[in-house]
Amino acid sequence: MxxxxxxxxxxxxxxxxxxxxxxxxxxxxxxxxIDRACVSSASAIFYKNSQAGNEELAEQIAGxxxxxxxxxxxxxxxVDWEHDLGVCADEFGARGLRLYPNYHNYALGDACCRExxxxxxxxxxxxxxxxxxxxxxxxxxxxxxxxxxxxxxxALVERHPEARFVFVNxxxxxxxxxxxxxxxxPANYALGISRMRATIGDEVxxxxxxxxxxxxxxxxxxxxxxxxxxxxxxxVLDAPxxxxxxxxxxxxxxxxxxxx
Amino acid sequence: MVIDAHAHLAWRAPGxxxxxxxxxxxxxxxxxxxxxxxxxxxxxxRPSVPEDFRQANEWAGESMREYPDRILxxxxxxxxxxxxxxxxxxxxxxxxxxxxxxxxxxxxxxxxVFPLVELCIELGVPIxxxxxxxxxxxxxxxxxSGGTQIAELANRYPEATIICGHLGGGGDWEWQIxxxxxxxxxxxxxxxxxxxxxxxxxxxxxxxxxxxLFACDMSMTAGVGKVRGxxxxxEQRAMILGGNFEGILAQRRAQRGxxx
Numbered sequence: 001m002x003x004x005x006x007x008x009x010x011x012x013x014x015x016x017x018x019x020x021x022x023x024x025x026x027x028x029x030x031x032x033x034i035d036r037a038c039v040s041s042a043s044a045i046f047y048k049n050s051q052a053g054n055e056e057l058a059e060q061i062a063g064x065x066x067x068x069x070x071x072x073x074x075x076x077x078x079v080d081w082e083h084d085l086g087v088c089a090d091e092f093g094a095r096g097l098r099l100y101p102n103y104h105n106y107a108l109g110d111a112c113c114r115e116x117x118x119x120x121x122x123x124x125x126x127x128x129x130x131x132x133x134x135x136x137x138x139x140x141x142x143x144x145x146x147x148x149x150x151x152x153x154x155a156l157v158e159r160h161p162e163a164r165f166v167f168v169n170x171x172x173x174x175x176x177x178x179x180x181x182x183x184x185x186p187a188n189y190a191l192g193i194s195r196m197r198a199t200i201g202d203e204v205x206x207x208x209x210x211x212x213x214x215x216x217x218x219x220x221x222x223x224x225x226x227x228x229x230x231x232x233x234x235x236v237l238d239a240p241x242x243x244x245x246x247x248x249x250x251x252x253x254x255x256x257x258x259x260x
Numbered sequence: 261m262v263i264d265a266h267a268h269l270a271w272r273a274p275g276x277x278x279x280x281x282x283x284x285x286x287x288x289x290x291x292x293x294x295x296x297x298x299x300x301x302x303x304x305x306r307p308s309v310p311e312d313f314r315q316a317n318e319w320a321g322e323s324m325r326e327y328p329d330r331i332l333x334x335x336x337x338x339x340x341x342x343x344x345x346x347x348x349x350x351x352x353x354x355x356x357x358x359x360x361x362x363x364x365x366x367x368x369x370x371x372x373v374f375p376l377v378e379l380c381i382e383l384g385v386p387i388x389x390x391x392x393x394x395x396x397x398x399x400x401x402x403x404x405s406g407g408t409q410i411a412e413l414a415n416r417y418p419e420a421t422i423i424c425g426h427l428g429g430g431g432d433w434e435w436q437i438x439x440x441x442x443x444x445x446x447x448x449x450x451x452x453x454x455x456x457x458x459x460x461x462x463x464x465x466x467x468x469x470x471x472x473l474f475a476c477d478m479s480m481t482a483g484v485g486k487v488r489g490x491x492x493x494x495e496q497r498a499m500i501l502g503g504n505f506e507g508i509l510a511q512r513r514a515q516r517g518x519x520x
Binding site: 137199236 | 281284285287288291392394395396430431432433434453454455456458478480482484485486488489490
């Protein structure tokens with residue numbers, strides 16, 4: 001079972017995405033050999049009311065629940081998020097959140113965010129945070145959104161030891177406490193590999209070694225990115241087949257299993 | 261034959277692990293099925309001075325001789341040193357270097373670059389030019405060439421072989437591709453860490469597969485994965501992966517009367 005923990009449907013305002021409806025994404029998954037994907041709305045990142053994006057996502061996923069696992073984009077600084085969280089979890093079947101603190105103008109330590117994470121954790125949902133959505137160098141001239149700081153994530157996982165986090169579209173973890181099992185942080189997070197280096201400067205292999213094979217998950221970033229790139233990183237990983245299978249899907253199944 | 265058209269060897273700073281880093285490049289090529297790597301060695305102090313770019317090329321030549329079946333060498337110079345750069349290029353091409361690498365010392369459309377381009381035409385070798393286009397001021401690279409400057413140079417010298425560096429090296433790759441549409445003799449390499457889905461397909465559609473060169477620029481799985489994932493014909497993929505670069509290398513051989 002190959003599970004992508006970093007996938008999207010919907011639109012991005014600054015570049016036309018392809019394969020960004022359910023049929024298109026499923027075809028892309030078939031092409032790449034990906035069985036299931038944790039999917040959130042790309043449109044919701046820019047909608048003021050991100051719940052509208054979650055509604056679009058639910059419409060797209062309907063009938064494809066076996067392969068597309070909804071994650072909800074919730075902005076805790078926006079009015080009525082508590083209601084939206086309930087709808088996403090209870091009606092749309094969302095298994096996790098995607099949070100965008102720098103797009104939605106709040107800090108991970110703000111009271112509203114703490115409340116959201118606590119509420120989602122109470123519901124057994126995973127909290128996924130993309131460190132970035134696009135490469136900074138290609139940003140639109142009107143928009144400069146900084147990456148989520150790894151130091152903020154260190155504080156986050158310490159603040160919520162009971163939560164389960166998945167950080168995607170990140171790199172440079174090997175230089176932080178997040179990249180080491182002996183970093184003094186709770187083992188309540190996993191790291192997606194879409195931006196990590198393999199072979200030269202092998203961050204994927206280093207994390208398997210230093211953090212643990214059970215803490216690294218496949219996350220391609222499709223359809224923003226070619227899914228084949230993340231899969232190739234696992235293919236060339238200098239590790240036993242058992243480790244590769246864990247990264248490709250076993251670890252994600254473990255995270256999802258905790259939800260059921 | 262798979263040829264990486266844009267790679268780098270390590271600057272051999274005293275006490276550095278340059279041998280290990282160069283070996284890691286070869287190892288990565290082995291694991292990813294890359295037969296040959298077209299490499300330059302860039303000096304860290306830039307704008308570079310003759311003493312430094314001569315040293316960089318001396319080391320690139322040593323690497324080429326150490327790995328004769330794997331490493332092809334570009335001669336790196338700062339075109340502002342008009343006489344010294346020309347002497348260095350002529351010397352190194354005579355030693356078997358396959359082309360010239362220019363970085364960001366000058367926008368490539370400035371007249372100071374022209375004598376070097378004319379020399380490369382005379383010698384029958386390509387120029388790989390660092391390039392990028394962002395929609396904000398890139399303070400670290402005020403003289404970086406964009407696709408428009410590359411196209412301007414290529415159209416000024418249609419008999420030259422100009423390669424626009426790293427479509428995926430950050431910045432607006434759609435801009436780069438569209439800018440190069442009007443320069444039918446210019447090539448682009450596909451390297452860089454950006455693996456946006458659809459990039460290769462657009463480049464093939466707008467520029468033509470015959471003008472694209474597979475490359476990694478040290479982002480090895482990104483370089484291979486995006487070409488692997490692109491929805492193009494196998495004939496187009498083979499052209500991009502090595503066929504086109506073999507054609508460029510043949511220009512030099514033809515100019516030398518078939519001997520090499």
